[in-house]
Amino acid sequence: MRWENVYVAGLGAYLPEQVQTAEEAVALGLYDAEESVGNGIRAVRVANDEEAPPVMAAAAARRAIDRSGHQDQDFGLLLHASIGHQGQEFWTPANYVQNETIGGRGTALEIKQGSNGGLAAVELAASYLSARPSETAALVTVADAFKPPYFDRWASDNQQVYGDGAGALVLSKRGGFARLLSTASLTDATLEPVYRGVTGWTPAPFAEGKPVDLRSRKRDYLLRHEDAYEQTINQMTVNAGQVLQEALDDADTKLADTQHFVHANIAESIATYSFYMTLGIDRATTTYDWGQDIGHCGGADQLLGLNHLVESGRVKAGDKIVTMGVGVGFMWTVAVLEIESVPSW
Template identity: 30%
Template sequence: MTIRAVVRGVGHYLPERVVPNSEFEARLDTSDEWIRSRTGIERRHFAAEGETTSDLGARAAKAALADAGLGPEDLDALIVATSTADLTFPSAATMVQEKIGMRSGFAFDVQAVCAGFVFALANANALILSGQARRVLIIGAETFSRILDFDDRATCVLFGDGAGAVVVEAAKGKGNATDRGVLATDLHSDGSHRELLYVDGGVSTTGTSGHLRMQGNQVFRHAVEKLAETAHAALDKADLTPADVDWIVPHQANLRIITATASRMQVPMDRVVVTVQDHGNTSAASIPLALSVGKERGQIKQGDLIVTEAIGGGLSWGSVVLRW
């Protein structure tokens, strides 16, 4: 008998304010056509004044629990993947824990920027396989609008706010690729590429939150190469091939990256869940958000084989293969 971390429920939340590309035209040398042609992004959501990352995460968490038919008392652990926590400490996860009424178990944050949800899901899988937890709620939540430099057209048009959540629970499997649940994970980081994507502030440096900085061309090159490699590595670990994949659910950073990665994997775009046009890059929230939207659209169904992959600052990157 093999224990697997099986998806029980999924949900998401987006702030009410929708920001179309045209909103940037008044203050920046840019246009809707320029943004669409280079990124595929048409609009994104920004959190309201006073609306925090833990607020977004709690709304997504409640939606995922409702989808799973569970309550907060059924959870053993809660993990929030974020780079934009409400405060330096305590963790956003403990704040979400309080907001959803989870009075037992434990909660903590994972910070791997845009790869955060993949790292958090891998950690949740390890907790379940080790017997430390039976049910884990994993949330990706971000308010990246709070760290954008709105005079930098190369970055401020790319990002949005939102949250997605997934509930996984321990279930018995046969120990082969037909099992539902997480089948393989593959994680990497390389700190020598820190300058390609970072925030120029922090507690022990400037004492401020800082602004996001990115060398877009270099990030693009690393992303296409590393995302395809990690996806292949995870599939190999599960004794599967790209031909077995029903859906790629990638980090939603840029449509050109998504398309190029799918091409390298030889997976057609009609088997890729794409939400970047509506949400922009929501960092750690993008994969769980896309999983929830994919299920809502009727794309993702029970038994489907899914590959998720992401890359973010660090650089940090990785992938998870799971059967829905």
């Protein structure tokens, strides 16, 4: 989708101060030493008991709002994305973030699309603003804290190490430091069983009192026949290439003509194959070296990466940024942005 007059006006991030390194996790018996080498994640941020995901989201949002120059009454929409537990059962974290930030009676909704939640929310927010002439701004927040005993950040999944944190982004029709040129999304629901597994249903979260076991679910699916793994990887690769090309075409640009690429803080082996080898991305154009000290923060990775690009002074006017997400389901979203001016922050 090609967008007209939709801008990124503000970005914000919140990362807990507490750090746990991969080396410490290996020494404590929490993390396999061989996996540590292959995954390449050096450290993660760990939220304390008071840093529930919506609390972190609100902190990131306040910074993004302040940087955007928008007033609370400008916001007609808030979308909050997450993967895991949000600090309480049977409640609506999006409304908590709304009450702690912009207030008002605008629409507040929760997005559940795994690690693609942040970028999926950005595309939905752009659609909302474009469809409603009276609306000026939309706020997107993403936050997660992968805490025991429900989730084991070092062992619940393979080729993923999960860190805690939150990102926020303000979309505006009034203007901003970056223009949203295009977005594209693609869903392939035939891959939905990869993370559901084949063992049946559970009656409630944490029903067996054991941490979430994503490894077994993926293994059961990918070993169902001898070609399943290769077929799944090929299917994902084709889908990723298709959605990337669609976004680039709608932005009237080529990948070689962009200056920055922001992807998730995934295992180094996956990043190398999926982005640097298959797509020909230059690692130096990414935020991955920084992300290796953050870990995979779910759907917040892309917003955190964009925030880091700007805060670290790596962007200049005229630069084009491609950011790509993929989430269980499976869903891919790509956004292409162009820097209009370098913000003071």
